[in-house]
Amino acid sequence: MTIETESHHSISRIRETGVDRAFNIINYTLLTLFLLLILYPLIYVVSASFSDGAAVIAGRVWLWPVNPSLYAYEKVFSYPLIWTGYGNSLFYAVVGTLVNVTMTLIAAYPLSRRDLWGKNAILGLFLFTMFFNGGLIPTYLLVRDLGMRNTRWALIIPQALSVWNLLIAITFLRSSIPQELLEASQLDGCSDFQYFIRVLLPLSTPLIAVLSLFYAIGHWNQFFAALLYLTNKDLFPLQIILRNILISSQIEMDMIVDIKSMAAREALRELLKYALIVVASVPVLIIYPFVQKYFVKGIMLGSIKG
Amino acid sequence: MTTITTPARTNLAAAAKPRSLRGAWRQIRQGWQLYLLLLLPVVWLLIFMYYPMYGAQIAFRDFLPGKSITGSEWIGLENFTRFFNSPMFMRLMKNTLWLSLYSLVVGFPIPILLALSLNQLQTGFFKRTVQMVSYAPYFISTVVMVGLLLNFLDLRRGPVNLFLMQLGLDPIQFMGSAELFPSVYVWSGVWQNTGFATIIYLAALTTVDPSLHEAAVVDGANRLQRIWHIDIPSITPVIVTLFILNMGQLLNIGFEKTYLMQNQLNLATSEVISTYVYKTGLAGGIANFSYAAAIGLFNSVIGLVLLVSANWAANRLTNKGLF
Structure with missing residues (x-):
């Protein structure tokens, strides 16, 4: 009897590990494939941007740069519009994010208070706009009538608040700041303003980091609002300039004018695009590893409320 | 039984209602700073999210540039x-x-x-x-x-x-x-x-x-x-x-x-x-x-x-x- 159960057990255990081992092998193989699929295009872009243009259009670049040089980058950085775009995007990202984070926090704090009379109605007012909106044309007409077209405000004020991020903030304030803190502060005669500035804000640094990140990346990558509201070249963010070069293939002649042969021009055009992609994405990708944990945290906060 | 409980219940309800209203008023007055903080985001929301919903009525009008939204002709569907x-x-x-x-x-x-x-x-x-x-x-x-x-x-x-x-x-x-x-x-x-x-x-x-x-x-x-x-x-x-x-x-x-x-x-x-x-x-x-x-x-x-x-x-x- 005992021998039978024992043997039965060991058999089932062997079969188990067999299935599990096969599962593990397949799982690791698929994940490695997936990893390479994501990684390869990124490596290729960087390698191509450092390669010789002729090698790129002949398809001789596979993994590592061929005849490495910084030629494309010299060309990209000698192009004044790139600098204008960089400067403008930096402005939109910094000022826009400042406005966004302030607006989100001053809305989230009162709405996170359980004792705020009417909070559900006000929150409902915000939430409804996630599912229904007036549409592109009425919004455009409003911005136009406010005189914001061709001003920097057009990229900042109409997007001053994202309801999704507001939800993340409210969830954070409700779940991560103990209720007793408010009660203790109130006993000490702390007003709501004082509590907000002296107690809540210092405790909300992870939240502020998450919000800043979401908003800043949104501004840096913003294209549509600039397309809608801006026609003045001096105000163009980097994404509009990138669109013109990468997608509409408008490369100013002075970038390639000193090149004699057609083939060499063609090669440089191609090279410039790869270098531009790197230049445009580097700011985001550089800060990304440092802030990745905050991002994950932010998404998780959003999912609790979900 | 019922005659006794019914007035008692209405009494309770009558007593509770003004108290909650007064409580609400007190909450609002005590929390004025909270409403002040909310003011800007709510005004922004009304202007940039809700006003376009009102403006969406141009879908039912023959809107011409230069005219106001309500000043243009209503053409229904x-x-x-x-x-x-x-x-x-x-x-x-x-x-x-x-x-x-x-x-x-x-x-x-x-x-x-x-x-x-x-x-x-x-x-x-x-x-x-x-x-x-x-x-x-x-x-x-x-x-x-x-x-x-x-x-x-x-x-x-x-x-x-x-x-x-x-x-x-x-x-x-x-x-x-x-x-x-x-x-x-x-x-x-x-x-x-x-x-x-x-x-x-x-x-x-x-x-x-x-x-x-x-x-x-x-x-x-x-x-x-x-x-x-x-x-x-x-x-x-x-x-x-x-x-x-x-x-x-x-x-x-x-x-x-x-x-x-x-x-x-x-x-x-x-x-x-x-x-x-x-x-x-x-x-x-x-x-x-x-x-x-x-x-x-x-x-x-x-x-x-x-x-x-x-x-x-x-x-x-x-x-x-x-x-």
Whole structure:
């Protein structure tokens, strides 16, 4: 009897590990494939941007740069519009994010208070706009009538608040700041303003980091609002300039004018695009590893409320 | 009995009502600083979110530039019937729905599978690397993403076609093909968004009680059985929630990527509602605000209807709707 159960057990255990081992092998193989699929295009872009243009259009670049040089980058950085775009995007990202984070926090704090009379109605007012909106044309007409077209405000004020991020903030304030803190502060005669500035804000640094990140990346990558509201070249963010070069293939002649042969021009055009992609994405990708944990945290906060 | 309790109850209710009203007033007066903080965001919300809803009435009017919204002639549903009867209507609906459904069918399950698979790994270098690399494409801007596609899939110089030619195959016209546009659109979206979309499922999977897994191991369940019977049921609420939200977005094919990927050759499948609204309303020579606004409003209303229906269905099926 005992021998039978024992043997039965060991058999089932062997079969188990067999299935599990096969599962593990397949799982690791698929994940490695997936990893390479994501990684390869990124490596290729960087390698191509450092390669010789002729090698790129002949398809001789596979993994590592061929005849490495910084030629494309010299060309990209000698192009004044790139600098204008960089400067403008930096402005939109910094000022826009400042406005966004302030607006989100001053809305989230009162709405996170359980004792705020009417909070559900006000929150409902915000939430409804996630599912229904007036549409592109009425919004455009409003911005136009406010005189914001061709001003920097057009990229900042109409997007001053994202309801999704507001939800993340409210969830954070409700779940991560103990209720007793408010009660203790109130006993000490702390007003709501004082509590907000002296107690809540210092405790909300992870939240502020998450919000800043979401908003800043949104501004840096913003294209549509600039397309809608801006026609003045001096105000163009980097994404509009990138669109013109990468997608509409408008490369100013002075970038390639000193090149004699057609083939060499063609090669440089191609090279410039790869270098531009790197230049445009580097700011985001550089800060990304440092802030990745905050991002994950932010998404998780959003999912609790979900 | 009843004669005694009824007056008592009404008395209680009568007593409670003024008290709660007075309490509400006291709450408002004590919390004035909170309302002051809320003032700016609410004013912003009313102006930039609710005023356009009021302005959407130009869809029912013959709005001319220079006139005010309410000053232009009311024409009822004329803009809508014109849109429904135009040859563009069927094409836009077909393209928009097809791109959405294709994205949903491919893009919705893949992050779930990836999360389940990542969840089987022990925390370590490999898991961290896969996660970090898979999130990275999400941060690439739409413009750069489309630029990448154009470069990679270029007919003569793109690495993909260069590779095909080295294998002795014919190069494929990816970007200038109405037939291939939906696939390029959807699969590049998978490349860009899958990693990021797993975060939410991985978060949900960390809340699974480990004792469930231990018990299942004792009972002789293998990994696949544990995924099927423990992991998937645990994250079902999250899946349902995200599915409802996705349904609400079914007609909202992102403007940026579609617009940037468009060219004369793929327009037959790449013209969707949002790009058409932009072109008729703002990009064309004659700005046709009212007509474009009508199409946009139609889009918003259908989106809301889809969201509410998906939520209703989820409530009926799983009791786990959003609201």
